[in-house]
Amino acid sequence: MAADKKKKPDTIEIWDDIVRIKDLVLAIGVNSFTTLGGYFIAPNHAPMPLLFGLIGAVVGFIICSLFIKPKRIFEETESGN
Amino acid sequence: MDLILLLEMIVAAVAAALIYTIIGIIPGTDETAVLVPVTLILVLAGIQPVVVLCFFISAVIANNLMDAVPAAIAGIPGGVMASPLIEHAQLLKRKGMADQSLRKMAAGSLIGVLVSVPVSLLLSLLLAKNFISLAEMIKDYANPIFFAGAVLLALLSKNKLLALVSILPFTLLIEGLRYLYWGIGVVPKGTTVFISFFLGITIGPVILTLFELMDKEKREHLRSDQLRTIALQKMHFEWKWFNPFSALKRREWLISAGASLISCFTFILSPVGMTTLLGELFSKRTKDPVDRASIAVSSMNALANATYLSGTLIPLIALGIPLSPVAIGPAHALFDAPPVFTATHNMYHVLSHTDFILATVIGAGVAILVAYSLAIKYAQSICSFVFKRIPHEAILGLFCAFVFLLAYMDAGWINIGGVLLIGLISGMLHRLGVGYGILFMVLYAAPWLVSVF
Numbered sequence: 028m029a030a031d032k033k034k035k036p037d038t039i040e041i042w043d044d045i046v047r048i049k050d051l052v053l054a055i056g057v058n059s060f061t062t063l064g065g066y067f068i069a070p071n072h073a074p075m076p077l078l079f080g081l082i083g084a085v086v087g088f089i090i091c092s093l094f095i096k097p098k099r100i101f102e103e104t105e106s107g108n
Numbered sequence: 109m110d111l112i113l114l115l116e117m118i119v120a121a122v123a124a125a126l127i128y129t130i131i132g133i134i135p136g137t138d139e140t141a142v143l144v145p146v147t148l149i150l151v152l153a154g155i156q157p158v159v160v161l162c163f164f165i166s167a168v169i170a171n172n173l174m175d176a177v178p179a180a181i182a183g184i185p186g187g188v189m190a191s192p193l194i195e196h197a198q199l200l201k202r203k204g205m206a207d208q209s210l211r212k213m214a215a216g217s218l219i220g221v222l223v224s225v226p227v228s229l230l231l232s233l234l235l236a237k238n239f240i241s242l243a244e245m246i247k248d249y250a251n252p253i254f255f256a257g258a259v260l261l262a263l264l265s266k267n268k269l270l271a272l273v274s275i276l277p278f279t280l281l282i283e284g285l286r287y288l289y290w291g292i293g294v295v296p297k298g299t300t301v302f303i304s305f306f307l308g309i310t311i312g313p314v315i316l317t318l319f320e321l322m323d324k325e326k327r328e329h330l331r332s333d334q335l336r337t338i339a340l341q342k343m344h345f346e347w348k349w350f351n352p353f354s355a356l357k358r359r360e361w362l363i364s365a366g367a368s369l370i371s372c373f374t375f376i377l378s379p380v381g382m383t384t385l386l387g388e389l390f391s392k393r394t395k396d397p398v399d400r401a402s403i404a405v406s407s408m409n410a411l412a413n414a415t416y417l418s419g420t421l422i423p424l425i426a427l428g429i430p431l432s433p434v435a436i437g438p439a440h441a442l443f444d445a446p447p448v449f450t451a452t453h454n455m456y457h458v459l460s461h462t463d464f465i466l467a468t469v470i471g472a473g474v475a476i477l478v479a480y481s482l483a484i485k486y487a488q489s490i491c492s493f494v495f496k497r498i499p500h501e502a503i504l505g506l507f508c509a510f511v512f513l514l515a516y517m518d519a520g521w522i523n524i525g526g527v528l529l530i531g532l533i534s535g536m537l538h539r540l541g542v543g544y545g546i547l548f549m550v551l552y553a554a555p556w557l558v559s560v561f
Contacts, residue, residue: 039330041317044135044500048321054505062509063516077153080513084506091502100337101495103488 038098045098054091061087117162117467120155121474124166129482132174133494134503137187139416140437140544141310143167145510148303148441151448157455158463164442165471168420170479172412173217177487180210180405182338182495189416192384193408196391196401203398206341211355212406214483216364218352218476220410221417223368225472228418229465231372232425236461250429250451251556257431258549267541274537275550275557281533282554285526294520299446300555301526304518306440307511308530309547314504315528316535338495343488350484356406363390364407368414375422378433378545379415383408417472425464428456436548 038047065083069076131142143164150160175186179197190197193213200209262271282305289295308315320326348354353361367386374382387408394400419434420442429451430436430443443454459467482490515527534547550557 038332038335039317039321039327040332041314041500041504045332045334045336046499046501046504048327050499050501051318051504054499054501055508056505058502058505058509059512062513066513066516077149081149081153084509084513087509088502088506091505092498095499095501097496097499098335099495100335101340101492102337103340103342103492 047098050095054095057091058084058087061090113156113158114466114470116156116159117470118474120159120163121166121471122478124163124471125170125475125478128167128170129174129479129490130494130498131503132171133178133186133491134498134500135178135184135186137503138310139171139188140440141307141507143171143438144310144440145307145507145514147439148445148514149510151441151445154448157449157458158467161442161455161459161464161467162471164420164439165417165468166475166478168416168438169217169221169413169472169475172409172416173214173475173479173483175412176213176217176405176409177210177483178338178491180213181206181341181343181487181491184336184338188380189383189412192380192387193405196404196408199397199401200405201341204341205398207343208355209402209405210343210487211349211352211484212360212402213409214480215352215355215361216406216409217413218480219356219361219364219406220368220413221472221476223365223410224372224414224417225421225468227369227372228375228421229425229468231418232422232464233461235422235426251553253431254549255553255557258546258553261543261546261549265541265543265546270540271542271546274542275546278533278537278547278550279554279557281530282551283558285529286555289519289523289526292522294522295518301518301523302444302446302551304511304515304523304527305530305551306548307514308527309534309544309551311507311511312531312533312535313538314508314535315531316539319532340488340491340495345485350481352480357402360403360406363403364410366390367407368410371411371414372418372422375415375418375434376432379412379419382415383411386411417468421464421468424455425461428454433545436552437544440548 037049038045061083062080066076066080069079131137147160147164150163171187172189175190176193178184178186179190179194180201183198183201185191185194197209200206258275259272262268262275265271286301289301290297295301320330356364367390371382371386387404390407391400391404394403416434416438419432420439423429423431423435424439424442430440435443443449444451449455511527512524515523519526537547538544
């Protein structure tokens with residue numbers, strides 16, 4: 028049973044795609060940090076905090092995309108029958 | 109209208125088309141959840157309303173068109189609006205016709221836009237002219253109407269009794285939190301916290317799953333040891349494919365155009381529902397399975413765009429209150445984004461008819477140019493890029509971060525807990541079969557419903 032558990036990968040399905048729990052927690056953490064971080068370090072007059080937050084979100088997204096591998100097995104097939 | 113503004117609109121439309129080309133392809137992305145936060149942030153950041161509208165129109169079209177791309181070449185839906193046609197797309201793919209299927213879908217989208225933009229604009233301008241008094245009257249009764257809408261949607265849903273019974277508890281949850289915030293003073297009395305609750309509802313299912321992960325037993329249960337295998341069919345490109353009419357038979361484009369036209373008049377009904385209903389209705393009578401699937405994929409893509417555009421434009425231009433499932437869902441930020449837009453001061457009030465027409469035409473034109481040519485020429489490379497490089501975790505993380513930020517902005521740190529609570533409950537209700545539409549309507553009607561007692 029214990030060995031069986033080890034074999035089981037740490038992946039689950041959310042929103043119709045497969046994610047690894049650790050990566051998901053990491054991604055939420057990183058994105059929240061960059062987004063809220065951007066919002067708080069911005070000069071304190073509208074609309075700067077929101078724009079900085081948005082930029083932070085994009086930065087977080089890029090960081091996550093670079094460091095987390097998608098969990099999809101991908102193959103290309105020739106067209107035609 | 110000056111040149112700089114015009115330029116801004118074009119830039120916004122191009123940006124939207126590019127961003128939502130990527131988002132559209134990502135499997136399983138819910139339209140409301142991906143469209144609202146971004147539009148909302150643009151509105152709140154003080155971007156000119158006409159530029160935001162242009163961005164939104166372009167985003168909708170690019171998103172709907174690109175939803176179909178993975179459906180055609182990989183057999184998986186890119187989003188909710190692509191789910192009705194997935195069976196037909198899989199059939200065509202099995203027959204080795206992925207490239208034809210893709211071109212039919214793209215051409216269908218094009219027809220949907222070409223039909224619904226002029227028809228929706230015309231219809232809404234006519235309605236706006238003749239029914240100003242009607243719009244004023246509806247406004248006075250907006251809250252009871254939203255309540256009636258929730259009841260009606262509940263009666264039409266799969267789990268009627270469950271949906272009906274959950275209306276009052278959900279109302280109490282929302283109003284309970286609002287009164288709590290007033291009571292402890294994080295929000296000035298009378299200010300209605302709305303947007304973050306709205307987003308909480310949208311990402312409810314994700315929040316519920318995240319909570320379940322914290323339970324050991326559930327976690328074991330949720331585990332799936334199979335990675336998703338995606339088989340992409342290679343395609344060879346020919347320049348003549350750019351002609352949309354070469355992709356469709358006469359019958360296919362006639363049906364696509366006809367279905368789009370009908371769906372403009374049924375803008376108050378659910379877009380997924382109408383797409384399924386009309387698409388199946390028109391394709392059902394064809395005997396040959398390949399012909400039937402071809403009609404289905406082209407007309408359903410036309411319908412996806414037509415339902416979204418009419419559902420956005422008609423309430424926006426003619427009424428100024430979000431009286432359609434699209435307006436109350438994905439297009440919500442155009443109607444209500446306090447403090448910039450409120451029920452009595454939104455795009456309906458600040459934009460002229462010329463603004464509406466220009467923003468729609470530019471947004472739709474740019475989206476079609478960008479997304480259509482990308483879909484036809486680069487579908488395969490974009491798909492492999494997205495599938496290989498964009499992890500699903502990053503998308504989920506991004507939208508959770510948006511929700512946290514907007515929750516904090518609405519009512520401080522405590523509201524992050526509030527939004528999690530709303531997400532948890534609405535995720536549970538959603539899983540039990542209570543649709544988003546019902547929950548959104550309840551969110552609107554809640555203050556009125558409580559005042560009745």
